[in-house]
Structure formats: structure tokens, C-alpha cells
Amino acid sequence: MDAVLHALSQAGVMGWEILWALVLGFALSAVVQAVVRRSSVARLLGDDRPRTLAVATGLGAASSSCSYAAVALARSLFRKGANFTAAMAFEIASTNLVLELGVILALLMGWQFTVAEFVGGPVMIVVLAVLFRLFLREGLVRRAREQADRQLAGAMEGHAAMDMSVQTEGSFVRRLLSGDGFTAVAHVFVMEWAAILRDLVLGLLIAGAVAAWVPDSFWQTLFFEGHPLAAKLWGPVVGPFVALASFVCSVGNVPLAVVLWQGGISFGGVIAFLFADLLILPILNIYRKYYGLRTAGFLLVTFYVSMVAAGYVTELVFGGLGAVPERSRATLPTGGVTWNHTTWLNIVFLALAALLVVRFVRTGGIGMLRMMGGAPQHGDGEAAADDR
Template identity: 70%
Template sequence: MGWLWHALEVSGSMAWEILWALILGFLLSAVVQAVVRRQAVTALLGDDSPRALAAATALGIASSSCSYAAVALARSLFRKGAGFTAAMAFEIASTNLVLELGILLALLLGWQFTVAEFVGGPIMIVLLAVLFRLFLRRRLVADALRQAERGLAGSMEGHAAMDMSVTGGGSFLRRLASTKGFTAISHIFVMEWAAIWRDIVVGLLIAGALAAWVPADFWRGFFLTDQPVLAVLWGPLVGPVVAVVSFVCSIGNVPLAAVLWNGGISFGGVVAFIFADLIILPILNIYRKYYGPRAAAFIAGTFYVTMAAAGYIVELIFWAVGLTPQERSARVVEAHITWNYTTWLNVAFLALAAVLFVRFLATGGLPMMRMMGGAPPSTPDQGV
């Protein structure tokens, strides 16, 4: 059974590397839903103007979330009044323009990939904004918002019974520190996890299997390494496809990106692959639950086009300035639990999650979860 244990070990390693970011992302999502006033989000991110997109990008960089958590937080912003384009820009920045991703890329693949990611991220956001401006219809946004307000289970009666609204005044910090605010955050945090954890587990298991079982020779043939010109054209097109079926999310896709780079994928293909953590199959299913099937299909199509286009543009820019890396010597390693910064962060955030879970149980959360079937509380006026 060594082959199975190897795949599980890889999956566990990926989960350990992203655990603290997952908890942080869902905590931020809960804070936004419970504490941030709708008017504040609408004023900052309420349209698709350059100012709103710049603010969404900055907030995404600051949130430093994993892709699953970024998607949940983007939905929270959208429900609070953010424009749909701004919410999607937040997702891109939150998963692709963060410091820990840049550090890991530099360590495993080289500094050129870090630069490429920070160049390609804004390019993708601009391209996505253009596509949304051309093809996104108001009716689709309205349908997506109704689904987002309805919640994952689609039960308005259940949501009414689970209304966690806090109506007190005062500053943001006072609302955040209030007893009622703490309770609301704990309920939303646990219920968001209850709704999404199956998708996360399935994604990590499949990612571990691919990383452990697919031989390097397969990748070399698949990426057309014997035909350099075709390989450059093929890489950005197929990179997102590999990401979609590999289920690897956020920072966890960097080790697999190292495998693909050593296997022969083009430089632009690696960039497109890393971007594509936002359209892997479990997340596409989450989009369907959050926004409905039509909006999910629109997101998938526009994201794929912009990811591939950003890969081509980055490849062209780096070729023009002579920065495209030539050696395929990425470090392919498997993470192990050691007393490094990841372990300390995981311990700290697990303790915080435990506090929120205890608060959730102590304030009658379990019966609500059973009533909703695991869906997060989502009333249109929820929040402090």
C-alpha cells in the first residue's frame, strides 16, 4: 500500500502548507459578513471603475487568502455591495499577488517566476475587467446576487430562522469586539466551513494522487517538449486545463508547478497554470452554489481566456527583455511538519478556530447547522 500512502502523504503535506491561510480567509469572510456595513463596501467597491478595481486589488493582496477562502470572501463582498467585477478582481489578487506565493515561487522555481506572477496578475485583472465590461449583462449579475443572498442550500425559511444580524452602532472595532459580533462571526465561520469542506478535501486528495503517481515522461510528451515553438503556443492553453483537473489550490499548486516546469511546460504555461487555481473543478462547483450555473459558466469562460492571455503576454514580455529562464531545475519537494513558521501559524490559527467553534456550540449553533444542512447563514441584511 506504499503507493496509496505516498499520495496521502502529498495531500496531507499540501493541506498542512495552506491550513493557516484557509482559516484566515474564512475568518475574514465571517468578519466582512458580520461586521462590515454594506454602505462601506458599496462606496469602495461598488462599481467596475479603475479606482474600485485598484481598491479590490489592494484588499486582495492584504487578505492573503487561499483560493477557497478567497472565493468565500469575494462572495461576502459581493453580498455587501461590491461590484461583481471588483469581487472577481479581489479573488485574483488574493490568490496570485500575495507575499507567501512570491516567496514559494522564488524558492522552488526561481525569482523570474515571482516577477512573472506579479506582472501577470495585474494584466489578468485588466483583461478580465475588459471582458466583463463587454460581455457581462446586468441580468446575470442580478441573478448571481439573488443566488448569493439565497445561500448554498436555497432555503429562505432556514435563513430567516438563523438571522445573525447585529444592529448596534459604534465604530468598526467596537462592533467587532462586541459579544453579539463575536457570536455572529463564530456562526458564519463554522457554517462556511461546513458548506465547503468536502470540496477542499476532494481537491487535496486528487492533487496528491496526480503529484505522486503521474510520471515525468508523461508530462514531457504532453507538453510537446520536442517541438519548442508549439510548446510555447501550447503551454498557456493547456496549463489552466491541467490545473482544473488537478484540483490544486492556491499556494499548494506551486509544488505541482515545479513538477510541470521540470516536465517541459512553457514559461507562460506555468504562469497560466498558477493563475488557474480559481477555476479548478471544486471551485467551479462552489461558484455554481454561490452564484448559479449560468454565472459559474461565465466566470469559468472569462477566467480561462484571461489566464491563457496573461500567460502569453508574460512570456512575450520576458522573452523581449531576455529574462525567460532556460534551466529546468525546479526544486520538487514534499512538505513535512517541522517547527517552522508554517507550523507556528497553523497552531495559532487552529487555536483561534477552536475558540470560534466553542463559541458556535455554546450559542446554539449545532441545531442551526442541522436545520440548514451545513449552509452558511445568509440573510440580505446580515451584519453589524
């Protein structure tokens, strides 16, 4: 019982320390999503040219941070005519190049990891595009599209179909400061929290349990600490396997990344681990349902190779520049709740969150929460527009 309470205490303290940063990150993300319309996204992603992939990356970075919603939205875009490579680039960016992830990484691990995430993400997309160009056959894409058109439901299907952006015309500031803009920000903010809350709590619990129960010697042996070259070569290879078995995605895997970094995994290994939230076992099963078993296997192999490559590139670049931070700078908070700057920041941003939640409830948000976990019904969201 003492061990369980210690793990829960660790998880609770970590959650308190990052709370204000999560609210800030999701609020900024909601502002972006409130003015970015999905209606024309598929039209912009019709091929796999470099410019199109760059557009897909930018649009993905302005989209949902929930890995399940990102996977569902990528399939929706693919069904509407988006190129398969562009849809996958959008998916990678929408879960790994988002504002809230960067904020949490900077808070818990240092700005170097935030920069590395935004450097490694495009590297992964470029490597994936090359692999698709070399090995993806038209027959496989055709079968994937046929499977996708069967509309088998996966997690966060309804959330992925919702476009909550402002539909009125005008400048960015005018649209954002309008009543519709306030409502759109509130809806995106709450729905994003609802989408990632399970993974966030699970990630904190796993990180707390690992920090409390797993001895440092285990991680030091697994990651070849004390053998610098072997550790750098091994880290990006093993990082995705740790993620695959953790069942944690989105920003929920950042606390566990702190534990792995403290345990001796290489800098590039951390980046590969963070990217591998798109290869956890539940999402691999969704790939199977969405695109078929062969395509799911193809995505597993190509995504893994791309993640490892991105890990190696960030290791080389940041190591060469001397920008790899000291491990001691990344710490899991253990001091409990005290009256310090974190507490005051949490109070301020919890007030902001409360304001957005009240707006969400008063503008019909509860009904949207009920439908977000499954496929939208006729008359709801973009799926209904397709039927019409």
C-alpha cells in the first residue's frame, strides 16, 4: 500500500506542476484551431509533392493533439481525396508538432527537447515520404481506400469529424474577438481536454509508478549507460518499443519521457520515443480497422524506420552543436503543493479554463461531448455533409 500511495503521490505532484502549462498550451492551440477551417484541407492535400507535404505539416500542427483523433481525421481526409502520404504527414504533425506538447517539454525537460521535437518532426515526415515513394504500391493504396470507405469506427471518430472553427468572414483578430470566436475557442479547448484526458492521466500514473518502483539500475542496463556510443546507437532503436508497450499517447507520454531520460536513454532515443505515440498497440489496431492488415503492417515498419531516423538526426545535430542538456535539468517534481509561482500560475490558468468551460456549457457543448467518442450521426459534422 505504501508503494501504491507513493506512486499516486508522484503522479499527483507531476500533474500539479504541469497543469498551468497544459491549460496555456491547449488555450493557444484552441485559438489556432478556431480560425483554421477544415472544409478545404482535403483539397490542398491532393498529391505528395514537397509543397503539399509542407502544407499538410502546417495544417496538422494547427490541428488536434489527440493521437486517436489525429488518426481518425487523417482517414477522413484520405476518404475525401487527400493523398495517402499527405494524410500521414498531417497525422504526424497533428500529434507531434503541436503547441501544447512543446510547452510541456520545455517545462519538464528543457527548451532543447522542444526544439528537437520541432526539428525531428519534419525529418520524420521527409523520411516517411521517401519510403512511401520507394515502397508504397498503388495496389496497396487502392485496398487501403476501399477499407477506409467501409467506415469502420475507431476511437475519437466523432471528435475528428467536428469542425468547430469560426465560419464568419473577417480578419484573424476580428474573428477571434467575436462572440462566435469566443465560442469556438471554448469548444475546441474543452473537446481537446476531453480527448486527451484519459491518456494524460494514464501517462502520469505510469510515470509515477515507474519512477517509484523501477530501480535506476534497470534503465541503466537497458539503455547502455556508461557506453556513450552504444547508448546513442541503441536509444532511437529501443525508444519506440518502450512507447509501443506503454499504451500512452499525446502529451501523456512526456512524464514517462522524463523518467526514461533520467534513466539513461539517449537524447535521440527520447525523441524517437515521443514520436512513437502513433505506434502504440491500440492505434495499430485502429490502422488495421481503417486500412487493412497489410497497410497497418506497412505503416508500422515505415513509421518505425522514420522515427529511428529522426532520433538519429536530432542526436547528431544537437550533439554536434553541444546543445544536449544535462540530465539533472529534467526532474520529476516531488515537493508537493506549496505557495510558489506554480501555484499562482495554476490559479490564474484554472480561472481561464473555468471561463472557457462555462462558455462551452452555455453554448450547447454538452451534446457535443456525448457524440465525440463515436462516429457522428447523420446531420452532425462533416460526415453528414459527405452523405448529402
